[in-house]
Amino acid sequence: MVLNARDDQGMDPETAEIRVLDAAEALFNERGVQSVGMDAIRTASGVSLKRLYQAYPSKSDLLEAVLRRRDEAVNAGVEGYVASGEDPRARVLAVFDFLADWFTDPAFRGCVFINTYGEMGGVSESVATVARGHKLGLRSRLAELLAETDVPPTAREPLAAQLALLANGAMATAAITGAPDTAQQAKAAAELLLDAAGA
Amino acid sequence: MVLNARDDQGMDPETAEIRVLDAAEALFNERGVQSVGMDAIRTASGVSLKRLYQAYPSKSDLLEAVLRRRDEAVNAGVEGYVASGEDPRARVLAVFDFLADWFTDPAFRGCVFINTYGEMGGVSESVATVARGHKLGLRSRLAELLAETDVPPTAREPLAAQLALLANGAMATAAITGAPDTAQQAKAAAELLLDAAGA
DNA sequence: CAGCGTGGAGAACGATCGTTCTCCCGCTGT
């Protein structure tokens, strides 16, 4: 039957998928996509190749699933910081607090969308699409948050794009240079832009 | 002899190296590093595998040479725009004019240092080092240019870092989203930061 | 003209990878 209590080492399909996604995400983040073999994912996840291919018929399916889940996780992480913002301006700036926290993660190696796009965006249309969707999502979330500030409506979209530029630049720069104060620099610049726009 | 006029199809080692670097740079830019085989570089450059391996004993040597040449080319491209700046402030902002021009290149697929770092920075120390050097070089060039403006000395380094954030964010964002006005948005933000710092 | 060495084309080699297949164990239902 599908639902049983617990067996010796077989795990139910749901947790198997989670372990696969966790392992693949960690390995892709660490070494990139192409240099991670399915065997390494199998070893790291403890899920056999057979079940792995049952859940994700190909490596690119798995990659897409990893990216989609990461998209949601990043959005949720941002929302966590946004929710704790005291006023509309602080809620916009919360994005940069999220970054500051993220950058201290020892496993931080940059934004998986920027990295994966750089590795395969020119060759894999699905990777390019997911990366584009993620970055457009961040920009429109910023525009939404700006709509609750005193920034005039016509200034919102351009300002959201500029804040997104700062955020993406911080991700790329923090990954490459490892400078620990990158997020704070970006936040300070964002504050200036917000001030200038009347927020 | 080493120096002769011109033979039928054999080419002198110097132009062979240039053709190899040109071909490798274009292919790496287009498809990433790992998915470009040495055979594709041989075909695209017209240089035989034997000569290719004489000049660059391994693919990572070739990659390093490509990155080093690209570093110099980008720096020279920036300097070209800087030189045409009318005043110190315009010379700082010239970096963003360089970006605007670059982004219109149909072959533009992002910054090769960001892309290659994303693909192999976690696994290849030499790639990480060259990428880091390139990005630090941009930041210190910005600091130099700021030294000629009215920005107070203590504000220079942080402001240079923020302008570099905008530039790197523009590269990553323009690559992924393809938005044509990304460089202008970054430049407008940079102008605001410069104004706020007194330049 | 004979001999030599440089360089090109591409085969060959060993490793790795994505994907599939084989074999076998342990559980299920009757």
Next chain:
DNA sequence: ACAGCGGGAGAACGATCGTTCTCCACGCTG
């Protein structure tokens, strides 16, 4: 207890890749 099946470990397969080797054609020196 036994037939049958789902799942695990890992071998197998075909493709690709980085790198090296073989073979041959050509141009120069005596």
